[in-house]
Amino acid sequence: MQLTNLNVAAEQVSFRQAVLQGLGQQQGLFMPDRLPQLAVESLWSLPFVERSQRILAALLADELGQAQVERLVAQAFTFELPLVPAGDGQYCLELFHGPTLAFKDFGARFLAQCLNAFAGEQRQTILTATSGDTGAAVADAFYGLDNIDVVVLYPAGGISELQEKMFCTLGDNIHTLAVAGSFDDCQQLVKQAFSDAELKAEFGLTSANSINIARLLAQICYYFEAVAQLPAEQRQQAVVAVPSGNFGNLTAGLIAQAMGAPIKRFVAATNLNDTVPRYLASGQWQPEPVHHTLSNAMDVTSPNNWPRVEALQQRYGWPQQNLTAIKVDEASTAAQLRQLASGGYRSEPHAAVASAALAQSLQADEVGVFLGTAHPAKFQQSVAQILGVEVPLPPALAAVVDKPLLSHPLAADLTPLQDYLRQQLA
Numbered sequence: 001m002q003l004t005n006l007n008v009a010a011e012q013v014s015f016r017q018a019v020l021q022g023l024g025q026q027q028g029l030f031m032p033d034r035l036p037q038l039a040v041e042s043l044w045s046l047p048f049v050e051r052s053q054r055i056l057a058a059l060l061a062d063e064l065g066q067a068q069v070e071r072l073v074a075q076a077f078t079f080e081l082p083l084v085p086a087g088d089g090q091y092c093l094e095l096f097h098g099p100t101l102a103f104k105d106f107g108a109r110f111l112a113q114c115l116n117a118f119a120g121e122q123r124q125t126i127l128t129a130t131s132g133d134t135g136a137a138v139a140d141a142f143y144g145l146d147n148i149d150v151v152v153l154y155p156a157g158g159i160s161e162l163q164e165k166m167f168c169t170l171g172d173n174i175h176t177l178a179v180a181g182s183f184d185d186c187q188q189l190v191k192q193a194f195s196d197a198e199l200k201a202e203f204g205l206t207s208a209n210s211i212n213i214a215r216l217l218a219q220i221c222y223y224f225e226a227v228a229q230l231p232a233e234q235r236q237q238a239v240v241a242v243p244s245g246n247f248g249n250l251t252a253g254l255i256a257q258a259m260g261a262p263i264k265r266f267v268a269a270t271n272l273n274d275t276v277p278r279y280l281a282s283g284q285w286q287p288e289p290v291h292h293t294l295s296n297a298m299d300v301t302s303p304n305n306w307p308r309v310e311a312l313q314q315r316y317g318w319p320q321q322n323l324t325a326i327k328v329d330e331a332s333t334a335a336q337l338r339q340l341a342s343g344g345y346r347s348e349p350h351a352a353v354a355s356a357a358l359a360q361s362l363q364a365d366e367v368g369v370f371l372g373t374a375h376p377a378k379f380q381q382s383v384a385q386i387l388g389v390e391v392p393l394p395p396a397l398a399a400v401v402d403k404p405l406l407s408h409p410l411a412a413d414l415t416p417l418q419d420y421l422r423q424q425l426a
Contacts, residue, residue, distance in 0.1 A: 001059055003030040003213060006307050015063050019114050019214045020124070022207035023194045029304075030213050031311055032059065038260040044228045044235075049077050051228065052221035055259070059217060072117065073221075076109040081222055083229035083369070087343030090358055090368040092351060093226045100166055101375035101396055103249070104137030106222060107215030112141035114214045115206070119147060125203040125425060126150040127193055129186035131245055132159040132297035133374055136166035138208040139174045149425055150208070151175045153186040153417075156409065159296055162378050162397055169403035175424060181412035182290040184302050187246075192414045203421055210248025211304055219252035223261050226369050234367040241267040241358035241370040243350040244276065244325075245298035247305040249371065254312045254323075264366065267324050269357035271295045274327035276303065294333050294349035294382050297374070326357035334386045341387050348376040348383055 003018045005011035007028030013021065018030040036058040043051050057069045064072075079098045086092045098105025115124060126148060128138055135152040142150045152167060156178035168176040179186050190207060193199055210216055227235050240263050242250045250268050257263045270277055272291035279285050287301040313323070328336075333349050336356035340347045347355065354370035362368045376383050380391045393401065410416055 001063055002033045004033055005029070006031055006311055015060055015213065016118050019111070019212060020118055020206055022205070022212050023191065027191045027195060029211055029308055031308055032213075035059075035255060035258045040224075040260045040262065043224060044232075048081065048221070048225050049074055051224060052077055055221055055224060056217060058259070068117070072110065072113045076113050076218065077106065077221070079105070081225055083226060084345070086340055086345040086347070086355065086370070088339075088359065089362060089366075090355060090370060091230070092345065092347065092355070092372040093222065093229075093369055094372040095222060096372055096375040098137070099396065100133070100136035100140045101378055101394065102133035102137055103219075103222075103371065103373040104133045105140070107210065107218045108134070108137035108141040108208060110218035111208055111212060111214040112145070115148065116145060123147045123204055124149075125205050125421070126208045127153075127190055127205050128208040129153045129183060129190045130159070130167075131155070131183040131299060132163045133378075134209060135168075135176070136163065139167035139170055139176075142208075143170055143174055144172060149173050149175065151177065151421065151425075153177045153179050153189055153410070155183050155186060156180055158183065158292065158299065160379055160381070162380060162401070164405065164407075165400040165403060166378075166397070168405045168407045169400050171406050176407040177410040177417070177420065178407045179410050179412050183300055184287075184290060185412040187302070187304060189412065189414060189417055193417060196414070196418070199418060199421070203425060209304065210246055210251070216248060216252045216255065219249060220256045220259070223253050223256035223263065227261055227263065230367065230369075236262050236264065237366045238263050239265055239267060239358065239362060239366045239368050241269050241354040241361070241368065243295065243298055243354040243371060243373055244268040244270050245273070245300040245303065247276070247303040247309055249373070251305045251308045251312070254309060258312060258316055265322050265324065267326060267354070267357050267361050269354040269370075270325065270327050271298050271333065271353055272327065272329060273299055273301050275301050276306065277325040277327045280323075280325050294330060294379075295353050297350055298353065324361055326360055328353045328356045332356050337383065337386050346376055346383070346387070347372065348374055348379045350374060
């Protein structure tokens with residue numbers, strides 16, 4: 001598979017190179033030059049892993065070989081993803097049954113398998129930013145792997161306590177930095193580090209954010225799974241609502257659609273950080289200061305993956321109604337959590353944002369799917385407060401509650417990040 005840098009068209013790389021490199025010249029994102037069209041009717045009866053092997057082989061087998069693609073997928077996707085009725089004509093695709101209880105487990109584990117296969121004896125440093133769940137998924141996927149260090153930047157005070165405990169208590173090859181700033185500041189530091197050629201070469205930097213193409217390709221697979229689990233008569237009327245912060249998840253859905261997944265349209269659901277809804281309404285890209293919300297993993301005002309979304313829209317000439325962007329405020333988020341609970345489905349703020357946006361958009365002849373991106377217990381305090389119930393901790397969270405944090409504070413500036421890398425990893 002050949003990929004091209006969206007900022008520097010002359011930079012064309014293989015999948016292997018894109019994974020190892022992470023980000024292209026001039027902070028450009030890599031995108032596949034061609035997306036194959038799949039014979040989707042033959043896919044619906046297959047189990048998730050086998051279907052995913054066929055989907056990713058269509059993209060990668062020409063470079064990696066069928067056997068290696070199948071092995072990477074089988075090693076990465078080892079947990080369920082049920083489609084659960086959530087009332088009012090909606091289903092939730094639960095993507096939080098992996099080891100860190102968040103959808104990021106799909107992309108992080110596939111990326112870890114790829115890097116472990118590609119890097120060989122060359123030492124690699126994963127440098128990534130997180131708004132909550134990426135950090136835990138990446139840390140778990142790479143924890144203890146030889147020749148790979150992981151450095152995770154996150155906004156100090158900007159993620160839930162349990163999210164922080166999931167990845168800031170490991171130690172060993174996992175290094176965590178609490179940045180005095182927002183997720184956008186963390187993301188900018190990662191971009192600046194990748195633009196420092198000397199630093200990048202010195203530590204073999206690559207990224208585990210959704211800027212890394214391996215993350216996105218893994219996420220394509222669960223959109224096909226959502227369609228496969230729907231009743232056959234509803235598959236052509238599926239509207240998928242994606243809780244959107246950095247817009248990688250939506251990008252993966254659009255790629256799935258381009259490859260043949262019969263998704264009627266998408267709803268990009270944001271919280272108060274509504275850069276994209278305002279942009280689609282006005283044509284003006286005007287990020288505002290970050291609003292801190294119940295759905296903190298979506299507290300992003302400069303979504304990194306938006307250039308990929310626009311590239312796909314331009315390539316395929318999709319009509320405007322293929323993508324609707326809806327802002328959901330805090331009161332509506334809490335109200336939707338209560339609405340879901342009244343129908344017997346307990347959720348959490350990010351999925352509630354998507355469900356609320358879906359409720360605003362869904363037509364009578366459509367069936368709605370929203371993505372459940374994290375286990376409700378990861379937001380135990382807010383869910384308990386809104387619903388007035390106790391939220392028990394699953395074993396993965398209960399195991400880290402009393403562990404001490406191992407994070408280091410960091411100013412939102414490249415120089416202290418460079419110093420930290422050279423002191424800790426040299």
